[in-house]
Amino acid sequence: MLKLSGKIIRIHAVDVSNERTLIKVSTNRDLPAVLRKELAYLISDCEIPTGFAHYLLLEKNQLLAEELPAGSDFSILPNDYDYIGDKDVIRLSSDRQSIRVLFRATSPNNSILLTEQCNNYCLMCSQPPKTADDSWILDEVESLIPLIPKETRELGFTGGEPTTNPDRFLKIISLTKSYLPRTAIHILSNGRSFKNSNFAEKYAAINLPDAMVGIPIYSDDPTLHDYIVQARGAFDETIQGILNLKQLGQRVEIRVVIHKLSVQRLPELCEFIARNLLFVDQVALMGLEMMGFTRANLDELWIDPIEYKDILSKSVSILAQYGINVSVYNHQLCLVNPDVVPYYKKSISDWKNEYAPECHTCKKRRECGGFFASGVKFGYSKQLSPF
Numbered sequence: 548m549l550k551l552s553g554k555i556i557r558i559h560a561v562d563v564s565n566e567r568t569l570i571k572v573s574t575n576r577d578l579p580a581v582l583r584k585e586l587a588y589l590i591s592d593c594e595i596p597t598g599f600a601h602y603l604l605l606e607k608n609q610l611l612a613e614e615l616p617a618g619s620d621f622s623i624l625p626n627d628y629d630y631i632g633d634k635d636v637i638r639l640s641s642d643r644q645s646i647r648v649l650f651r652a653t654s655p656n657n658s659i660l661l662t663e664q665c666n667n668y669c670l671m672c673s674q675p676p677k678t679a680d681d682s683w684i685l686d687e688v689e690s691l692i693p694l695i696p697k698e699t700r701e702l703g704f705t706g707g708e709p710t711t712n713p714d715r716f717l718k719i720i721s722l723t724k725s726y727l728p729r730t731a732i733h734i735l736s737n738g739r740s741f742k743n744s745n746f747a748e749k750y751a752a753i754n755l756p757d758a759m760v761g762i763p764i765y766s767d768d769p770t771l772h773d774y775i776v777q778a779r780g781a782f783d784e785t786i787q788g789i790l791n792l793k794q795l796g797q798r799v800e801i802r803v804v805i806h807k808l809s810v811q812r813l814p815e816l817c818e819f820i821a822r823n824l825l826f827v828d829q830v831a832l833m834g835l836e837m838m839g840f841t842r843a844n845l846d847e848l849w850i851d852p853i854e855y856k857d858i859l860s861k862s863v864s865i866l867a868q869y870g871i872n873v874s875v876y877n878h879q880l881c882l883v884n885p886d887v888v889p890y891y892k893k894s895i896s897d898w899k900n901e902y903a904p905e906c907h908t909c910k911k912r913r914e915c916g917g918f919f920a921s922g923v924k925f926g927y928s929k930q931l932s933p934f
């Protein structure tokens with residue numbers, strides 16, 4: 548698992564008044580001087596160009612700090628961050644002596660957190676919501692977007708619930724359209740804000756060229772859905788949100804996390820989607836991530852995927868028969884039936900994707916999506932059968 552944040556060994560900055568500094572990384576020593584002033588140069592050898600705003604060294608290269616131009620700001624990072632490269636964007640906190648990697652230019656899995664606040668309280672939330680004012684994150688995202696390379700193919704927005712502050716969310720979407728017009732945008736939302744037709748219209752009016760809103764539904768039974776998300780009335784608001792978005796021509800993906808509660812009526816939910824929401828753009832049936840609240844509610848949620856593999860086959864078949872674009876995410880290839888394989892996607896973000904010790908001899912490891920790192924650590928099916 549890639550380490551995206553943590554302590555740094557040393558930060559030396561002339562101006563330490565800034566709590567947090569957002570900065571783009573460069574490995575290009577030939578940049579014009581005017582551009583260097585905005586960037587952090589990642590040092591790899593003793594030929595160190597002058598004029599960069601900041602310099603980054605890995606622990607293994609820290610002796611090179613002695614070669615730096617006098618008075619330079621620099622940080623020494625643990626070797627865990629040796630994956631950092633050209634055009635990545637990082638946040639350095641001089642007061643906390645820490646780093647967070649916010650964007651990796653070579654990764655297809657960049658997801659930007661907009662807030663940790665949420666109006667749902669899902670039993671399996673991998674990022675449990677917080678109530679504290681975190682609008683500084685929105686300020687930071689507004690500074691981050693212009694730093695992201697224009698050629699970025701995909702970018703996600705997530706939370707919490709990213710629409711918690713509707714005006715700031717819309718501002719960020721507008722900004723994204725201006726700076727990243729060719730980037731595919733995926734927004735993970737519980738959909739409830741879009742029940743407000745005025746908000747949905749404002750979102751649609753921005754007219755992002757390539758955007759999808761991923762919205763979860765966990766049951767066709769409103770009571771069960773509301774129980775899973777721990778919010779009364781959420782089902783009705785989510786469905787209304789989806790209807791509003793589709794009426795406005797927006798792309799919507801329905802996401803279903805499969806666990807012991809949602810699997811009870813998974814085929815019925817797929818029938819419900821097929822009969823009532825046939826116009827959605829895709830449906831993703833997803834495995835459980837062992838993070839956050841899931842671990843606290845494990846007895847209520849955990850079911851070995853091998854136990855529901857026939858239910859999964861039936862559910863996929865219902866959606867496919869109606870012509871719905873269906874995908875199976877976050878599952879292991881040896882735990883699904885062969886009829887699910889055409890819909891199977893390797894979906895776990897690169898930075899948290901791992902394989903179990905049993906997988907080492909498997910001939911289909913390359914085709915298999917493997918596990919969340921948390922799954923390998925905290926529990927997974929004991930019935931893996933390597934190919």
Ligand code: SF4
Nearest residue numbers: 879881906909915933
């Ligand atoms: S043994 Fe491991 S790599 Fe092979 S299919 Fe199963 S989970 Fe995937």
